[in-house]
Amino acid sequence: xxxxxxxxxxxxxxxxxxxxxxxxxxxxxxxxxxxxxxxxxxxxxxxxxxxxxxxxxxxxxxxxxxxxxxxxxxxxxxxxxxxxxxxxxxxxxxxxxxxxxxxxxxxxxxxxxxxxxxxxxxxxxxxxxxxxxxxxxxxxxxxxxxxxxxxxxxxxxxxxxxxxxxxxxxxxxxxxxxxxxxxxxxxxxxxxxxxxxxxxxxxxxxxxxxxxxxxxxxxxxxxxxxxxxxxxxxxxxxxxxxxxxxxxxxxxxxxxxxxxxxxxxxxxxxxxxxxxxxxxxxxxxxxxxxxxxxxxxxxxxxxxxxxxxxxxxxxxxxxxxxxxxxxxxxxxxxxxxxxxxxxxxxxxxxxxxxxxxxxxxxxxxxxxxxxxxxxxxxxxxxxxxxxxxxxxxxxxxxxxxxxxxxxxxxxxxxxxxxxxxxxxxxxxxxxxxxxxxxxxxxxxxxxxxxxxxxxxxxxxxxxxxxxxxxxxxxxxxxxxxxxxxxxxxxxxxxxxxxxxxxxxxxxxxxxxxxxxxxxxxxxxxxxxxxxxxxxxxxxxxxxxxxxxxxxxxxxx
Amino acid sequence: xxxxxxxxxxxxxxxxxxxxxxxxxxxxxxxxxxxxxxxxxxxxxxxxxxxxxxxxxxxxxxxxxxxxxxxxxxxxxxxxxxxxxxxxxxxxxxxxxxxxxxxxxxxxxxxxxxxxxxxxxxxxxxxxxxxxxxxxxxxxxxxxxxxxxxxxxxxxxxxxxxxxxxxxxxxxxxxxxxxxxxxxxxxxxxxxxxxxxxxxxxxxxxxxxxxxxxxxxxxxxxxxxxxxxxxxxxxxxxxxxxxxxxxxxxxxxxxxxxxxxxxxxxxxxxxxxxxxxxxxxxxxxxxxxxxxxxxxxxxxxxxxxxxxxxxxx
Numbered sequence: 001x002x003x004x005x006x007x008x009x010x011x012x013x014x015x016x017x018x019x020x021x022x023x024x025x026x027x028x029x030x031x032x033x034x035x036x037x038x039x040x041x042x043x044x045x046x047x048x049x050x051x052x053x054x055x056x057x058x059x060x061x062x063x064x065x066x067x068x069x070x071x072x073x074x075x076x077x078x079x080x081x082x083x084x085x086x087x088x089x090x091x092x093x094x095x096x097x098x099x100x101x102x103x104x105x106x107x108x109x110x111x112x113x114x115x116x117x118x119x120x121x122x123x124x125x126x127x128x129x130x131x132x133x134x135x136x137x138x139x140x141x142x143x144x145x146x147x148x149x150x151x152x153x154x155x156x157x158x159x160x161x162x163x164x165x166x167x168x169x170x171x172x173x174x175x176x177x178x179x180x181x182x183x184x185x186x187x188x189x190x191x192x193x194x195x196x197x198x199x200x201x202x203x204x205x206x207x208x209x210x211x212x213x214x215x216x217x218x219x220x221x222x223x224x225x226x227x228x229x230x231x232x233x234x235x236x237x238x239x240x241x242x243x244x245x246x247x248x249x250x251x252x253x254x255x256x257x258x259x260x261x262x263x264x265x266x267x268x269x270x271x272x273x274x275x276x277x278x279x280x281x282x283x284x285x286x287x288x289x290x291x292x293x294x295x296x297x298x299x300x301x302x303x304x305x306x307x308x309x310x311x312x313x314x315x316x317x318x319x320x321x322x323x324x325x326x327x328x329x330x331x332x333x334x335x336x337x338x339x340x341x342x343x344x345x346x347x348x349x350x351x352x353x354x355x356x357x358x359x360x361x362x363x364x365x366x367x368x369x370x371x372x373x374x375x376x377x378x379x380x381x382x383x384x385x386x387x388x389x390x391x392x393x394x395x396x397x398x399x400x401x402x403x404x405x406x407x408x409x410x411x412x413x414x415x416x417x418x419x420x421x422x423x424x425x426x427x428x429x430x431x432x433x434x435x436x437x438x439x440x441x442x443x444x445x446x447x448x449x450x451x452x453x454x455x456x457x458x459x460x461x462x463x464x465x466x467x468x469x470x471x472x473x474x475x476x477x478x479x480x481x482x483x484x485x486x487x488x489x490x491x492x493x494x495x496x497x498x499x500x501x502x503x504x505x506x507x508x509x510x511x512x513x514x515x516x517x518x519x520x521x522x523x524x525x526x527x528x529x530x531x532x533x534x535x536x537x538x539x540x541x542x543x544x545x546x547x548x549x550x551x552x553x554x555x556x
Numbered sequence: 557x558x559x560x561x562x563x564x565x566x567x568x569x570x571x572x573x574x575x576x577x578x579x580x581x582x583x584x585x586x587x588x589x590x591x592x593x594x595x596x597x598x599x600x601x602x603x604x605x606x607x608x609x610x611x612x613x614x615x616x617x618x619x620x621x622x623x624x625x626x627x628x629x630x631x632x633x634x635x636x637x638x639x640x641x642x643x644x645x646x647x648x649x650x651x652x653x654x655x656x657x658x659x660x661x662x663x664x665x666x667x668x669x670x671x672x673x674x675x676x677x678x679x680x681x682x683x684x685x686x687x688x689x690x691x692x693x694x695x696x697x698x699x700x701x702x703x704x705x706x707x708x709x710x711x712x713x714x715x716x717x718x719x720x721x722x723x724x725x726x727x728x729x730x731x732x733x734x735x736x737x738x739x740x741x742x743x744x745x746x747x748x749x750x751x752x753x754x755x756x757x758x759x760x761x762x763x764x765x766x767x768x769x770x771x772x773x774x775x776x777x778x779x780x781x782x783x784x785x786x787x788x789x790x791x792x793x794x795x796x797x798x799x800x801x802x803x804x805x806x807x808x809x810x811x812x813x814x815x816x817x818x819x820x821x822x823x824x825x826x827x828x829x830x831x832x833x834x835x836x837x838x839x840x841x842x843x844x845x846x847x848x849x850x851x852x853x854x855x856x857x858x859x860x861x862x863x864x865x866x867x868x869x
Contacts, residue, residue, distance in 0.1 A: 038667075046661035050650070057649040127645045130611050131706070134634045135662035278613045279627050342628045528623055532632055 046137065047145020051119065052152060060115065061153070064107050068157055072164045075099040083171075091173025098233045100164045101182060107157045108190045109225040110218075116150040117197030117217055120271070124205055129275070139276040143198055143268050150194040154187060174236065177244055182232055188260050189228060193221060195267035202274035248307070255300045262293045279340035283332070283362035287370055290328055294374050297321060298381055305385050314386050314403045315485060321378040322410045325371050329418045330443035332367025333425060334436030337517045339363070344523040358518055364439075365514025368422050372415050372507060379411040402487040409484050409496055412503040413477040419506030421446050426513060450475040471495060562587045562714055562745040563608065567617035570603050570769075577603040578614070579769035585747055585762075587713075590740045592760035593749040594860060600769040601749045602642065605718050608747070609639035621714055635663075638707035642719040644699050646691045652678070653687040656705055663710035673709055680735070681705040697728035704735065708744075715739065717748040721755055733759050753857045767864045780859050787812065787826040792839075793819050793848035801844050810835075822852070 041049070055061045079099055083092040120143070123129035132142055165183070168174055200217050204210060243249040266289045273282035301317045339347075339362060348357035359370040386403055421443035428434045428442070454473045469488065473479050474495050483489045489496065561584035570578040578600040585591040595601050606612045608619050610630040618625050624632040647655065656677060660670045678684050681701040686694065694702065700720060707715060717736070721729045729752070736759055740746055750756050756763060757777060764774045773780045794801045802821055805811050810831070812824040825832055836849050 042666045046658055049661060050647070050654070050658040053654055054647060054649045127641065127643050128647060130641065131639075131645045131659075132662065134610055134637070134639055135659065136631070136635065136664040136710075137662050277610065277630050279630070340627065341625075345628075529629060529632070532624075536635075 045141060045145040045148055047132075047142060048148040048152065051145065051149035055149065055153065060111075064111055065156065065160060068103065068107055068160050071103045072100065072161050075103060076164060076167070087171065091171065093168040093171040093174035094236050095173075096171055097165065097168040097174050097179065097182075098236050100161055100168060101186075101232060101236065102229050104157065104161050105186060105225050105229045108154055108186055109193060109228060110221045112150050112153050112157070112190055113193035113197040113221055114214075114218060115153065116146055116194040117201045117214065119149065120146050120198055120201035121210055121214070124201070125207070125210070133275070133277070138272075139280075140268070140272040142275065143271045146198055147191070147194055147268060150197075151191060154190050158183065158187070178236065181244075182236065186228070186232070188257070189224075192260050192264050192267075193224065195264045195271070198271040199267045199274070202271045251303070251307075255304075258296050258300070262289070262296055265289060266293065279342045281343045281346070281362060283335055283367075284360045287332070287360045287367075290370075291374065293324075294321065294378065297324075298378065302381070302385065305389075309389075311403065314382055315406060317382045317385070318378055318407045318410050321375060322414050325375045325378075326414050326418065326443070326447070329368060329371030329414070330421065330440045331436055332371060333364045333418065333422045333443070334434070334439030335362050335364055335367055337363040337365060339520055341523050344520065345525045347520060347522040349522045354518075358520075361517065361520065363514075363517040364422060364425065365510065365517040368418060368510050369514060371418060375411050375414055379407055382407045400487065402485060405489055405496055406481060406484040409481060409489075409499060412496075412499045413481070415507050416499065416503040417446055417450065417477070418443065419503070419510045422510055423506070423513075447477070451478050455479075474498060560587045561585065562622055563591070563747060564620040564623075565604070565608070565617075566619065568604060568607060568614050568619055569616040570600075570607060570612065571615045576769045578607070580617070581766070581769070581771045582617075583764050583771060583774045585745055587745050588740055588743045589761045590736060590746045590748060590759055592756035592763035593747055593766065594751075594753060594756060594763055595749075595766035596864060599766045601766055602718055603769075604766075605639075605716050605747065605749065606641075609637060609641075609716050610634055611639075635710070636712055637714045637716060638710070638712040640703050640707040640715070640717045640720055642722065644703055646699065646702070648692060649690070651688050651690050652683050652694070652702055655691055655702065656709055659706045660709045665710060673711065677705040677709050680708075680738075682731075697724050697731075700724060700728065700732065701735075704732070708739070713744060715744055715746045715748075717746065719749055719751065721750050721752050729755060753860055765860060765864060772864065773859075777859055787824045788832075789852040790823055790825050790832065791848070791850055791852050792821045792823075792846060794821060795819065795845040795847050797844070801839070804839075804842060804844070808835075819847075 075096075079092075079096045080087055083090075083095060086092065120129075123132065129142075133139070137145075165179060169176065169179060197217060200213050203213060266286070269285050269289055273286060276282055297320070301313065305313045305317065343362065347361060348354045359366045359373060383404060386407070390401075421439070424442050424446070425434055425439050428438070454476045455467070458470060458472050459467050469479060469483050469492070471492055471494060480489070480495060480499075483492070484496075563585035565581050565583050568578050568581040569576070581600070581604055583591075593601050593605070603612065604619075607614050607626060608621065610626050610633050613627050618627055620626070621633045622636050624636070626633050647658075650658070653674065656674055657670070660673050665673050678687060681704055683698070683701060683705060686698060691699070691702065704717070704720065707717070720736075721732055724732065733755055736746055736748065740759075740761075748756070748760070762774065762776050763780070765772045765780070792801075798816060798819060798821065802814055802816050805814055805821070805823055810826045812826070814821065814823040825835065827835075832851065836846065839846050839849075
């Protein structure tokens with residue numbers, strides 16, 4: 001019997017009015033409001049409801065809230081006393097706001113993210129997470145519930161200090177834009193740090209690692225809070241700030257905002273993937289998010305390239321994605337290529353669907369190809385932007401082709417190193433289990449060895465003091481890229497050619513080893529599953545609906 | 557009890573490194589049946605129950621609940637299954653009502669349906685009077701009832717209870733036993749593990765004995781006894797000349813372990829019921845004064861001790 005089959009449930013015999021009558025409200029308006037609130041409450045994430053109930057009774061919240069109020073009150077008294085007698089005629093808003101801002105950042109940037117971390121970590125330590133994981137809640141709902149609870153705490157702390165912050169505006173010297181700017185970005189930072197806290201909570205279950213991670217997280221939060229507070233306090237106290245009038249400033253803020261939102265979503269997805277059921281697809285959503293971030297990056301960089309007409313943007317255009325995709329690729333390649341029947345039920349099915357979306361399937365081969373495809377896209381867009389400026393005679397035209405060598409070499413190095421890393425991992429998998437962490441470490445080791453080996457070798461041959469760039473440094477990606485950016489690689493024209501060819505060969509070799517992952521086809525969903533789904537949700541008939549435009553209506 | 561299998565363990569294996577926690581276990585549990593899962597510590601009971609509860613996945617094999625695989629359709633299995641682990645898993649700063657309300661919400665119950673479920677569960681587990689009591693103030697027996705309530709809040713058709721009676725006083729144990737029986741009478745399928753074998757013997761329709769990850773025997777206590785134990789214990793009361801009777805019995809090849817206690821003689825007899833009747837006739841023909849002759853029923857403990865070897869891995 002399903003949980004939602006109320007008519008057949010033995011529970012149907014009870015009288016709800018006797019169970020939880022609540023306070024009877026006579027007036028129809030109040031009754032309507034109560035019903036609306038109740039309906040809204042039913043839609044809330046259960047974790048949020050539970051955490052809110054717990055938080056209101058917890059000592060940690062009561063102590064933090066009391067201290068916050070107390071600190072606000074003490075600073076109000078102390079600040080006014082320090083400003084006297086000038087407080088009656090001179091603007092003192094900035095001075096007072098600095099104090100309130102420092103008071104606010106500690107609970108919002110340290111306590112709230114740490115509480116989010118502890119909240120999820122404690123569920124795993126106390127065994128309550130297992131009980132949660134077998135309910136109807138998805139792992140994403142569990143994580144977002146924890147995040148929602150953290151955000152609720154933030155809002156409570158904000159509202160506690162809101163009268164004090166309003167008071168600073170009345171004292172003059174600080175405008176609404178500055179106040180909103182500060183509070184908004186602090187809120188964004190708090191959300192982002194909370195999502196990081198949630199990811200950290202899912203990294204390990206071992207008690208000793210949890211303790212170590214909690215200490216590291218706390219230290220990191222304290223450092224971030226200190227830097228954040230100092231930066232913004234200097235912004236508050238600086239009376240000459242004109243950035244708010246600059247359109248480029250707001251464009252940069254918008255870019256940072258999209259960065260923060262996409263990363264917060266990414267962290268939520270990572271945390272949810274970490275705690276999801278073993279046979280679930282943990283990878284596809286993350287790959288989609290990586291693609292979204294890449295698209296955002298390309299969009300913003302194109303805008304800045306057109307707007308600022310600065311050659312250095314081209315280097316920036318490709319360098320950040322190169323690092324980003326190296327890190328992402330090193331993790332994606334650690335995924336096992338074994339797909340559970342559950343995952344196979346939702347694989348792309350048509351030829352076009354398989355061609356486009358196979359690379360979103362979990363697996364090390366698909367992960368490598370996905371990484372390379374994305375980085376190639378960045379490379380192509382960057383080259384197209386540079387060449388358009390060059391050929392079109394734009395003001396942004398770089399004037400030489402050093403950037404082209406840099407961009408193509410950066411892409412080729414990532415393809416080459418990640419490709420070799422994957423081949424090593426495939427070899428190691430013949431000997432035993434290779435985890436994602438080990439895959440990451442193998443790639444890191446290769447990147448370090450690639451730099452260090454030729455350096456030591458040449459230094460050993462020529463002596464440390466006389467070392468200069470030579471063809472031996474071909475594997476040294478850091479030095480080679482620096483030489484390319486400086487335009488010194490023209491005398492070593494063989495180096496780029498060898499790197500391009502090697503990257504191509506390694507890529508093709510990896511593609512060959514990814515055949516097994518590409519050959520995976522969709523499994524038919526047992527007839528019982530859609531029937532059961534129809535019984536539970538009669539209105540949502542998924543059997544007739546296509547999962548994507550690339551889907552074929554009949555399963556193969 | 558119907559003949560439709562609701563739990564179907566199919567060649568379940570679970571390895572942790574070189575340790576074979578569960579090694580090729582297969583059995584079925586029918587609808588409305590109470591199935592006792594017994595075995596020494598470390599036998600693999602909890603591991604296989606956790607797989608069934610979709611908290612772990614098997615290395616090989618599969619387990620089906622109401623026809624749905626725990627590997628491929630865990631969400632559908634979860635909707636049909638309530639799991640009570642061998643730990644409480646309770647939250648601080650929460651009272652009984654809030655705790656059950658939270659899990660009811662987590663199982664997707666909304667509005668009046670949730671309130672009805674809460675009312676029913678609190679009534680069934682006799683927690684009505686403790687609704688507003690903080691969980692940390694509950695006794696072990698009360699917590700156990702609360703956890704049973706949590707496991708059945710979404711009205712599952714299958715209940716997996718891992719050591720539900722551990723650490724409970726006799727009254728709480730009896731109450732729990734009654735609750736389990738009542739649930740089975742309502743058509744719930746229950747898989748229960750326990751170390752208290754007398755409890756299991758009274759409430760279970762069938763038992764499965766597991767040791768070192770392997771299922772040694774499955775069936776009713778009588779079936780296992782028949783299948784595993786070839787000899788039965790016989791108790792006879794002899795009014796006079798007991799030593800002579802003991803000597804006479806000692807000469808027979810089908811009799812072992814003769815113990816004399818006053819007028820009572822206990823011994824093991826290898827053979828079917830008809831052969832025991834023949835033995836009695838022969839004793840009477842030999843003019844022994846037999847006042848009482850009967851088969852001593854073996855307890856689940858005896859069966860368990862006979863079937864298992866007390867080996868842990």
